[in-house]
Amino acid sequence: MDIGRSAAVRSPLDFGPARILCIRGVESARMCVKETCGADDLDECRSLCEDTATVLEALVEMLERPYETYRAVSLRRMIEAGLATVVECGAECAEHADDVVSCAACATDCAGAADALRQLLRELADDDADERSSAT
Numbered sequence: 001m002d003i004g005r006s007a008a009v010r011s012p013l014d015f016g017p018a019r020i021l022c023i024r025g026v027e028s029a030r031m032c033v034k035e036t037c038g039a040d041d042l043d044e045c046r047s048l049c050e051d052t053a054t055v056l057e058a059l060v061e062m063l064e065r066p067y068e069t070y071r072a073v074s075l076r077r078m079i080e081a082g083l084a085t086v087v088e089c090g091a092e093c094a095e096h097a098d099d100v101v102s103c104a105a106c107a108t109d110c111a112g113a114a115d116a117l118r119q120l121l122r123e124l125a126d127d128d129a130d131e132r133s134s135a136t
Contacts, residue, residue: 028109029053052089
């Protein structure tokens, strides 16, 4: 057993809820891309949904792995990137929600993922603060 590595494991953070909401975001974004593929006036929406699905898929993979101190910075950056994409995609889809059913679902799922990612960032910040205070 690698003692240095096992010592790096932090207190358990519950990534499950954020992971589930990100998976829903991926599914909704992919459905939105599929349903808007022929509409020229929805190019920006489609592009943002593609980007969102890609970023969230990578984030889901990161959230499936145990949280360890050496991953903190990269995980935080990925969560911030995921948050930025879901906010942007959700806003764009909300503009088309009355006309395209998948855009309405995507806007809703993006809002849920954004809330979960904001909460996760708060939990990471709290965990960092706890670790700093225990180190002093």
